[in-house]
Amino acid sequence: MGIVSPGFQGRPRSAEPALPAGQYLTQDFPVLSAGPTPRVSLDTWEFVISTEGGVEYRWSWDELRGLPQDTPTVDIHCVTRWSKLGTSWQGVSLDTLLEGIGTAAHYAQAHSYGGYTTNLPLADLRGGRAWVAHTYDGAPLPAEHGGPARLLVPHLYFWKSAKWVRGIRLTTTDQPGFWETAGYHDYGDPWREQRYQGD
Amino acid sequence: MTDMSYLDGNMLDGPLRELFAVDLSTATGRCEHCGMIGPMAALQVYPHAPGLVGRCPNCAGVMLRLVRSPDRAWLDLRGVTYLQVPMPLDQPHPRPL
Numbered sequence: 001m002g003i004v005s006p007g008f009q010g011r012p013r014s015a016e017p018a019l020p021a022g023q024y025l026t027q028d029f030p031v032l033s034a035g036p037t038p039r040v041s042l043d044t045w046e047f048v049i050s051t052e053g054g055v056e057y058r059w060s061w062d063e064l065r066g067l068p069q070d071t072p073t074v075d076i077h078c079v080t081r082w083s084k085l086g087t088s089w090q091g092v093s094l095d096t097l098l099e100g101i102g103t104a105a106h107y108a109q110a111h112s113y114g115g116y117t118t119n120l121p122l123a124d125l126r127g128g129r130a131w132v133a134h135t136y137d138g139a140p141l142p143a144e145h146g147g148p149a150r151l152l153v154p155h156l157y158f159w160k161s162a163k164w165v166r167g168i169r170l171t172t173t174d175q176p177g178f179w180e181t182a183g184y185h186d187y188g189d190p191w192r193e194q195r196y197q198g199d
Numbered sequence: 200m201t202d203m204s205y206l207d208g209n210m211l212d213g214p215l216r217e218l219f220a221v222d223l224s225t226a227t228g229r230c231e232h233c234g235m236i237g238p239m240a241a242l243q244v245y246p247h248a249p250g251l252v253g254r255c256p257n258c259a260g261v262m263l264r265l266v267r268s269p270d271r272a273w274l275d276l277r278g279v280t281y282l283q284v285p286m287p288l289d290q291p292h293p294r295p296l
Contacts, residue, residue: 033204034245034252036259079249115261159249179249183266183273196268 018075020190023083030082031144034178038113038143038164045148047132048167049097052105059097061148067092070131074154076161077190089152091133094125094168105170109177110151113164117177119186120153120160122170129155132165157188157195208242208253214265218272221284229280232260239263239282 019025042061049057059067071090077083108122124130133152134141141147146163153160159179169175180186185194193199212224224240235257242253242262253263255278262278276282 030247031204032248034248034250035254035261037204178264179266182250182264182275183268183271184249196266196271 018085019083020077021193022195023077023081023190026082026084029084029087029145030078030080032078032080033144033163034116035114040113040148040164042148046167047097047149047165049101049170050167051101051103051170052172053103055101057097057101064092064132064134064149067096070128072131072133072152072154074152076154076158079157079159079184079188079190079195083190087154088137089131089133090135091131091149091152093128094130094132095128097132098126101170103170105172107171107174109169109171109175110160110162110165111167111169112162113166115178116162116164117175118151118160118162119175119177119180120156121187124153124156125168129153155189157185157190159184160188204247205243205245205254208238208240208244210244210246211239211242211251211253211263211265214251214267215274218274223282223284225285227283228262230255230258230260230262231278231280232262233258234280 045061047059047064069090070093073086073088075083075085076087105122107119108125109117109119111117131152132149134149136145141150149165151162151165174186176186183196185196185199188194209224212222215223226239227236228239229236233255235255241256243256245252250264250266252261254260255262260278264275266273
């Protein structure tokens with residue numbers, strides 16, 4: 001590698017590094033899957049938020065699509081070390097879905113068609129940082145990437161962005177999910193490289 | 200639907216050899232979910248994930264999770280009621296005195 005003068009080429013360097021420690025950049029979109037891909041009909045699809053008191057709030061596919069839509073463009077970081085920058089999505093903010101739901105819960109556990117679960121603090125679903133996403137790169141989210149809809153929580157490692165999401169349980173105690181009970185970190189902040197328990 | 204995204208349980212041989220002296224790919228396991236008894240080598244193992252996930256070939260329930268970090272491993276066998284491991288034939292037990 002020769003001497004390169006940063007003053008004459010490329011975009012200006014930002015103050016923030018583009019990638020968290022231990023990650024590499026990928027241009028494709030790797031498919032990770034811990035089981036068979038569920039095929040969910042839009043006619044029967046539903047999204048359910050249940051509170052710690054047992055109250056359930058349900059949305060059908062048409063109801064979800066009828067809510068205000070966001071179009072986040074975000075960087076995503078998989079714990080298997082690939083990162084993908086500037087991904088474009090469409091979906092409904094969890095702020096919209098949680099609006100008007102009375103809860104004293106501090107924790108959330110997302111659950112999916114197919115049985116997958118993952119946990120995160122409820123605060124991480126608020127503040128414009130989490131969505132139920134149904135469109136990727138301008139097209140319906142393919143089943144192998146979690147369609148009809150997946151959770152999108154890009155500030156945490158991507159295993160927290162549950163594919164085929166079916167609902168969220170609001171809980172007063174932390175309920176570790178599929179990978180969190182098998183060695184992975186309970187929170188999973190890529191910028192603090194919280195991959196495994198104890199990191 | 201044919202799902203080609205998994206491998207058979209024989210692929211667990213190497214990863215589990217790191218943990219156990221016995222060859223678990225020759226073991227028989229009972230699925231906690233459906234009760235099916237069969238060779239661990241018949242599990243459907245999904246390797247394109249943050250860990251290895253072994254599912255029952257009958258009910259697709261998760262029988263095994265193996266997560267490997269650079270310096271630790273986690274083995275979750277809560278989906279296995281028991282493992283039956285072939286053992287070398289023992290000497291005849293002495294009779295009670």
